[in-house]
Amino acid sequence: MAQFTFKPNHKILASEFNSDRVYPCPVCRLGQIEAMPLMDAMACHFCNHIFTLNLDRQEIQLADRQPPLIWRWNGRAWTGAHLQGIDLNWGYKLAAVALVAFPTILIGLAAYIFPPSPGSSLSWFPFAWAVLALLSHLGIVLWLVIEFYQIPVGAYLRAIGQNMQRVVSKT
Ligand SMILES: [Zn+2]
Incomplete structure (x- = not known):
């Protein structure tokens, strides 16, 4: 059976x-x-x-x-x-958020508490500095994520470029 x-x-x-x-x-x-x-x-x-x-x-x-x-x-x-052997827990994510948010808030707060005298030629500077801090720290976090997950940015850009060429050659 x-x-x-x-x-x-x-x-x-x-x-x-x-x-x-x-x-x-x-x-x-x-x-x-x-x-x-x-x-x-x-x-x-x-x-x-x-x-x-x-x-x-x-x-x-x-x-x-x-x-x-x-x-x-x-x-x-x-x-x-x-x-292998490394657990990406919430602590890392919190650190990433803090790395982006903390300097930006600090600079923004400083500009808010001690505002530049209105009409002065450098009155735009604290705002620009805060934006620069946000972008640069965001860049660091993005770069770490790309490195960690080995995201093939170059391959993505090549694929987008090839698709664009296809679209252009069709029209
Ligand atoms: Zn692949």
Whole structure:
């Protein structure tokens, strides 16, 4: 008599991550990752990142950086980019917000409490300084996010440029 194995989670199993299929790239979200021949790895056609696989844990990790960045397949999409052994908790997010908000508020408050005499040639300066502080600190946070998640900004710009060329050549 044939053994009957009951598979209560056959829907989940059907969408299990395996290296035979093609998946969206978790880094650029524009390309697709596909198994590399003769290698236990997958590569993205668009951003050229290479991922190593952990099929038991349904995870892939970005191979070309230390500590590696890891994503887990939930059956439909990649979730939770995280660094191995590092948990990006709310403390980091709070620090990022504080880094942007604190200097801007401080400079803005100083300009508000000690306003420049109206009509003086440099009366615009405190306001411009506050805006500059906001933009520069926002830039630092954005740069850290781009570095951390290895967001391929260059590849995005290339894709936008190619699409623009296509639109222009059609008209
Ligand atoms: Zn990619």
